[in-house]
Structures are given as C-alpha cells and as structure tokens.
Amino acid sequence: MLRLVWGILFTSFCLYTGWVYLYCDEEAKTTENIHPAVTEGWNLWQQNNCQSCHQLYGLGGYMGPDLTNIARDSTKGKPYMYTFIKHGTGRMPAFNMTDDEVYRIIDFLEWVDKSGVSQVPAEAVHWSGTYIIDK
Known part of the structure; x- marks a missing residue:
C-alpha cells in the first residue's frame, strides 16, 4: 500500500513538473521585454x-x-x-x-x-x- 502511495506521488510530481516546464509563460523566462x-x-x-x-x-x-x-x-x-x-x-x-x-x-x-x-x-x-x- 505504501508503495502505491509513493508511486502516485512520484507520478503526480513528474506530470506536474512536465506541465510547468511545457506550459509556463515563456515571456517570464526571458528578459527580451x-x-x-x-x-x-x-x-x-x-x-x-x-x-x-x-x-x-x-x-x-x-x-x-x-x-x-x-x-x-x-x-x-x-x-x-x-x-x-x-x-x-x-x-x-x-x-x-x-x-x-x-x-x-x-x-x-x-x-x-x-x-x-x-x-x-x-x-x-x-x-x-x-x-x-x-x-
């Protein structure tokens, strides 16, 4: 049961990190403005x-x-x-x-x-x- 909880947490973390990386505001990452x-x-x-x-x-x-x-x-x-x-x-x-x-x-x-x-x-x-x- 503990492995399942850790697996879900790890998968959620990876999905969230990927989402932030792909969809965060590109303008905020640069100093072009x-x-x-x-x-x-x-x-x-x-x-x-x-x-x-x-x-x-x-x-x-x-x-x-x-x-x-x-x-x-x-x-x-x-x-x-x-x-x-x-x-x-x-x-x-x-x-x-x-x-x-x-x-x-x-x-x-x-x-x-x-x-x-x-x-x-x-x-x-x-x-x-x-x-x-x-x-």
Whole structure:
C-alpha cells in the first residue's frame, strides 16, 4: 500500500513538473521585454560597484541613499541624477563616465523605480520593528 502511495506521488510530481516546464509563460523566462539600455545600465551599476554604497529595494550599502524610487521623486529628475552621477559630490566620487553611460544608469534607475518601492509605509511597521503583512 505504501508503495502505491509513493508511486502516485512520484507520478503526480513528474506530470506536474512536465506541465510547468511545457506550459509556463515563456515571456517570464526571458528578459527580451527589458530594453537594452536598461540592461546596459544594470551592467554599469555593477561594474562601478554602486551597490557598495547605495541600496535598491533596501538591499546594498548604507553610505549613500536608497535609489529604488529616486526617479519618481518630483524634486529630482534626469538633470538631478545626471549631475550627481557625472560630477559626484563630497562623499560620492565622479566616475568619469561618458554621457551615454550616465544616461544608461539613469534608464536602469527609472526601470527599477517602475518595478517596486523601497519604503514600507509607517502603518505597516509594528512597534516591535516587524512588518504587519495584512495591511
């Protein structure tokens, strides 16, 4: 009897795995829907080690600000981001990038901005410091 149960479970697992492999959304498996400028910006982000100081989605370094939603900030925009990336600040060095490279990083940051938020609303944080998921 136990062999029959295990046989049914194994067969079900194999059928389900095959179904997922054959019929899952092909678009979800690829990055074709991501513009090449965004991919290039992501590569530049990594090559210049931006994540060592900056965060995306709350993950990364803590010296610079979280840049997940920098593009939607109404007080900032492409000129603001361009100036900081191209010329640096007191704490952030200038990386001597070309204008095209700077705009690729901006394209990447705009894509990140559209994909999520980094700040958890204050009402979703419990007094103990944990998140309240059902709000």
